[in-house]
Every structure is written in C-alpha cells, then in structure tokens.
Amino acid sequence: MTITSHDVARLAGVSQATVSRALRDDHRVSAATREKVRRAAQALNYVPSEAGRTLSTRSTRRIGVIVTDLTNPFYPHVVAPLHDELHALGYRMMLITERSDEAVAGENLLDQSLDGVVLATATTESRLPAQLDRRGIPYVFLNRDTGQPGDYASVVDNEGGGRLVAGVLAELGHRRIAGIFGSPNTTTGRDRELGFRLALAEAGIGLPDSRVVRGAFEYDTGYEALPRLLAADEPPTAVFCGNDVVAIGVLNAAVAAGLRVPDDLTVIGFDDLPMAGWEVFRLTTVRHDLRELARQAARLLVRRITGEADPAGERLILPTEFVPRATHARLT
Amino acid sequence: MTITSHDVARLAGVSQATVSRALRDDHRVSAATREKVRRAAQALNYVPSEAGRTLSTRSTRRIGVIVTDLTNPFYPHVVAPLHDELHALGYRMMLITERSDEAVAGENLLDQSLDGVVLATATTESRLPAQLDRRGIPYVFLNRDTGQPGDYASVVDNEGGGRLVAGVLAELGHRRIAGIFGSPNTTTGRDRELGFRLALAEAGIGLPDSRVVRGAFEYDTGYEALPRLLAADEPPTAVFCGNDVVAIGVLNAAVAAGLRVPDDLTVIGFDDLPMAGWEVFRLTTVRHDLRELARQAARLLVRRITGEADPAGERLILPTEFVPRATHARLT
DNA sequence: GGACGCTTGGAATACGTATGCATTGATCTG
C-alpha cells in the first residue's frame, strides 16, 4: 500500500540506492538521473519513511519539550516560539506535559525516539536529567538555572530582576512589603527571591516570614495568598509576585476584596506576558524576552546535538528590564 | 553504545525473538524464561527502540495535533486534555502549530510517522484532509463541523449556543445588538452566527451589517472591533462575541473607552474558559465541556485507528449551557 | 597503449524489532 523508495526505483529504472542518493542531492549522481528519479518520486507521491530513516541514520530530527501545565498562561509563550525555532532548525516538537516529572521518567523518553530534550519544567528535584545523562540524550534547561558547571541552560537574570523590583519599591517609599515567590524547589523562584531580598536588605528593609508566601507559579497561588497577607496585623503596602500569572491572581483577589490598585496596594509581577498589558490589569512588571529565551534554548540544544557546543557546558543569560505600568504607586 | 534486544538476549542466554516475546508478555514463553529475560533487561537498562518497533509493526503510537496558535488562550485548554487522554490511551502527542495549514501540508506529516491526526485548526479551506485521505491516515476534526457525511468530528452544539444567547439578549430587552463572529471560513464561527441570527429573527430583531464584525478568534479582534461598533450612529447596547478570547478583548477595549460593563454595554462570550470567571471579567458566556470535547476527539480517533469506528463517519456533539455572570444587564 | 583517476550506479548490508515457521523435547492417548 505505502510507496517506498523501491517502488520509485523500479519506476525510474534505477536501484534503490540511487533513489536515496538522488533525493538527498548526493553529488555522486548525475543531473539526468536525479531528474528522472525526482519525476518518478513525484508521480508516485513518494514520501520517505521516517522510521526507516531513523533506523538507518540513528537520528530522529525530533525534540521533546517537557512542560508542567500548558493551561498555565506562561507556558504557551515559551512553547510557541520553541516550536517555531525548532521547526526552522529542521526539527519536530514532541510535547510532553506532566504534573510531576516522575511521571515523565516513567514514560519512555529514553527509547531513542528523541534527538534531544528541552526541560522547561520548574522543579529542581527531578531525576530526569540524570536519566538522560545516563542514556546520552542531550538536553538543555529552559528557565532553570542549576548552577552545575557542566549544564546547558538558557535563563533569565532572575536575581537582577528581583533587585530591580526591590529598588523600585524602596524608592517609592514602601516599607511593609510582601513577597509571593515560587516553590522553593524552583531555581527561578529562588533566584528572584534572592535578588529581591538582597536589594531590600541593602535598603534596610526587612521581609518577615509573615509577609512571605511560597507556592506554584499559578493563578490560584496569588489569588489565595492575598487574603492571607492582608489579614496580618500590619498588612503590606506592596506585593512582589514571582511571576505575572501569580500577580494576576493577586489583582483579581484585590478586586474581590474591594481593594484599589495601586492606591491601596502596589502589585508587581515578573515576565511581562502579553496579558500583563491588558487594560484591566496594566500590570507593572519585569520584562525579559521570552521568545528569545526559547530561541536561545532551541539553538543551544541543536548545537549540543551536533557537537558544536562547548563541552564544558553553556549558560546563556538574558537581561531584565523594569516595565512601569499602572499597578505601582508612591506611598503617601 | 545503545542496548538492543540482542544484548539482552545474549545476557539472558536466549534468542532475540524470545526477548521480544518475553517483554511483550507473549503467552508462548514460560514464566521462568520471562523472568530471566526481565532481569537481564533490567540489568542492562534496556529500552526497546521505537524506530525498530515502528518499522516492524507499522504503527508509531504517535498522534499529531494541529493547532493554529498556542498563545491564543483557547488552545491550551484543548491541547492539555488531549494530551492527557491520548497518553491514557497509550499514544504520544506530536504538537504542530501553524499559522496557515498550507505550511502544515508542506511539512511531512505524511511520512508514516503518525498513526493519526487531530485537526484542531479553525479554517475550512485546508487541503490537508484530502491529503490525509489520500495517504490513508486517520484523522478527526475537533471543534470543526464539516457536515460531510463520511467525516469524524467532535463538536459543540454551536448553533444551539448561539440561539441561547440571542434568546437571553432579547429577553433582556436589547434591540440594538452587535455580533463579533469568527472568520467566515470557520464552521465554529459560522454555526454560532447562524443560531444567533435565526433566534434573533424569530424574536423580530434585526442584525444589520453595520453591527457585524468578523475576524480571527483572537484578543485583538475584539479589542479593535469595539471602537468601530461604538462609532456607529446607533451604537449597540449588547455585543455577542464569537468566543471568550474575543469577548475579553472587548472588555479590555471597554475599559480603555471608559465604558461601564454591563451598565453601558452587555458583553457575552462563548466557551467559558477559566479566565472568563476571573474577578476582573466575570464574563457572562456559554459553557461547554472543553475537556470532554478533547477527550471525545481522542477516543474517536483511536477508535478510527483501530477500526472500531463507524465506517460511515461519526459526529459527536456536546451540549451548551448559558452561564450568567456579571457582564449582562437588562436594558432600562 | 597501458596505468590511472574520475564519474556513475549497483549489490549488499546495517539499523532493531516483531513474527511466521521450523524444531525440539515432553506429555498424552489408544
């Protein structure tokens, strides 16, 4: 039923080997035969079998992308450019979404069906990297900074971004400041918190545990955290959120609580998703180039696959920038 | 370097064939040998090669999912449950996002690397179904209703949903009503518009072209449409949007224009994405079970792959339900 | 005119798994 290179060979009156060569522009085939083969392939509507090619070349031109939860608005903005860049580089994308990536480990990602993997999940406790190493499957971290010397990662200057926000809040006169950070097992959250804390300390501002919440980078985290923070004896005048999605949860909770932003509360996010610029939010946040982050990860992975990457590991860091919109105000 | 079933066979002291059989629980292998093979495989950390298996069985356990644009908040809510359901059914998901699916046709989806395809793109003009048919690759439409007898589709009762909204608006006393519908080349948009128009007509309410906008199911469509609709001589008192994403664009445009919703304008969406329930929106909309829509599509596709589906085609239709929130009001 | 190099294309094989068929030994039946 399916057309193979043998069928093309028969029609063109050449050997199967010649068909393979002709279609791959091997210089050892004459222009005339190439044309003949081309026409035969066209006539039969021939498409080379991916499985046959994979078995022969030991390369699949396929890359796995592992994300936690696609319905979290953050991920699509990294998956989409990843897809595009990988496509441009001649690779297909295999999307794998898993709550815990122990489940991913249970999956057979290791069956040689992937040329490489992009790890875009947040958690630092996964055994997946070790397993990939053992099987010799190249991978890169996206938005996760292990600090391990040999690793490959495309990351954002999270610490710098955290500092930026602390600086701004201090300058605006805020002293009772709260933080909603990512889970402690995400480097993204940890680094943002670290930079934020350091810069706050330099400004002589404390950050007591009573004004700190940690949780997943999800809408609900922000939505549920705000009431708790407000219930304290000395409620905060400003909240720094670990990312925009959390901040948007906070903004919605503020509406529910009848709080006016920024008059009653300053809210600052991180990422600058398109959503952050919507009129209903006009969220003040920290921008970094998510598209470039993804592109960079894709290119790094491909370089690692082709052996062009630095064997000692590579760490590509993107800068951050403060984006003032309408959710921050000077304390009066 | 990589471990094959031959290596396992050597270690276990059996033939490669026996390894294959033992690991696939073939009843024709004794419990003792099975155990011996299991242990050997375990010791070597053996994982069967996907490519070899594919070549041999002519099945890839891989399904392509084609979507237009992942950054459109609608798609993640269909891709995520699709992924989960396919996973549960033992298939992997290959995500393909393309602006135009002519580009998809250029892709080699036809190289036998997919057991089936879910078409979740909106446009009706694609040549892709014809190409898949020609190559005998099973596929289903998700949220697209071709009306062709032999097709397989998982859809929503869009016409019924449109009727619901028209009924509500009429009952609320609205007479100057606007519609922002999907592109004319999407059946989703067309059917919603159709039901809406029919029910409006039955209520004796007109829908002049000056109060109709058509465009992609995107945020910008709604955001840019509202000012134009408001500029008319007799601006509408209510807007029905082809989906929630468009409605959210409208709500943001309303904020930008200083309009109060629902006092000045009633806005109604379609889909009931989680976002629609956010405090800042509290969007009145039409609900259908997006998760079930995806699940149903996955199961239908798998049934078609295994030959269990009705050869005459199948069309699974999900009901809709009106969800009153805070963006609609009675005309005073 | 013979050795040699270059070009072109065919034959053969590797890649890893699944499976039809053959083989072997054992158990059962009349």
Next chain:
DNA sequence: CAGATCAATGCATACGTATTCCAAGCGTCC
C-alpha cells in the same frame, strides 16, 4: 509403546532507508 499433540524456543526474514564497498565505463596523461 508408537504416534499424535502441545508447549517452548530458535531461525530466518520483513520492515524502509542510508551507506559502504565494488564494478564498470570513460577519458587522460605520459
């Protein structure tokens, strides 16, 4: 006890492509 039946396993091959090795043809140079 001979022959039939059956369980368990090995042998051989198919799947489709890429590639290595080899052969043939042809021109060139000294």
